[in-house]
Amino acid sequence: MHILPELPYDKNSLNPVITEEGFDYHHGKHHNAYVTNLNKLTSDNEMADWDLKTIIKHSFTNQQTGLFNNAAQHFNHSFYWDCLSPNGGGSPTGEIAEMINRDFGGFEQFKTQFSDTAAKLFGSGWAWLVLNKEGKLEIQPLKDAHTPITADLNPLLTLDVWEHAYYIDHRNQRPRFIEGFWDIVNWDFANINLNGK
Numbered sequence: 001m002h003i004l005p006e007l008p009y010d011k012n013s014l015n016p017v018i019t020e021e022g023f024d025y026h027h028g029k030h031h032n033a034y035v036t037n038l039n040k041l042t043s044d045n046e047m048a049d050w051d052l053k054t055i056i057k058h059s060f061t062n063q064q065t066g067l068f069n070n071a072a073q074h075f076n077h078s079f080y081w082d083c084l085s086p087n088g089g090g091s092p093t094g095e096i097a098e099m100i101n102r103d104f105g106g107f108e109q110f111k112t113q114f115s116d117t118a119a120k121l122f123g124s125g126w127a128w129l130v131l132n133k134e135g136k137l138e139i140q141p142l143k144d145a146h147t148p149i150t151a152d153l154n155p156l157l158t159l160d161v162w163e164h165a166y167y168i169d170h171r172n173q174r175p176r177f178i179e180g181f182w183d184i185v186n187w188d189f190a191n192i193n194l195n196g197k
Contacts, residue, residue, distance in 0.1 A: 017180035
């Protein structure tokens with residue numbers, strides 16, 4: 001049984017980047033729908049006891065599109081909520097800061113490249129910061145429900161650029177939403193994921 005995770009902060013704490021109403025729709029309706037659909041698809045078969053990543057990889061390999069979309073979106077959203085923090089923003093610290101400097105030439109260069117990637121992703125999808133198999137950071141734009149774990153990449157941070165992520169609070173202004181992300185990005189979570197490699 002898959003469960004909608006509680007948000008790790010108050011729904012008013014990321015205002016004005018994401019408002020309480022924004023969370024009510026994005027977390028309470030959209031994410032909840034993926035969890036509900038996933039449980040319907042897995043509750044009465046062998047996948048009932050599988051963990052989420054196993055379901056994602058299995059459904060991706062076997063081209064079970066409906067199952068993959070709901071499982072991957074549950075993972076992506078659960079990960080995304082932790083990428084945000086009312087105590088976040090500013091420049092990165094710790095190991096992630098050192099690696100950003102090494103692989104992108106500095107935070108401002110990284111921020112520009114990540115923001116451009118997120119803004120230019122056509123349609124719906126996610127902008128990811130991942131650690132690749134060579135131990136270097138990469139920015140990856142992934143369409144729809146796609147997720148780095150199907151390529152055995154280690155996800156560090158993500159930004160949801162599906163329209164439902166920002167339309168309540170920013171209408172069609174995706175770049176304004178992306179700019180707000182840098183005020184609430186959770187570098188501590190990125191460092192935790194990096195050290196979990």
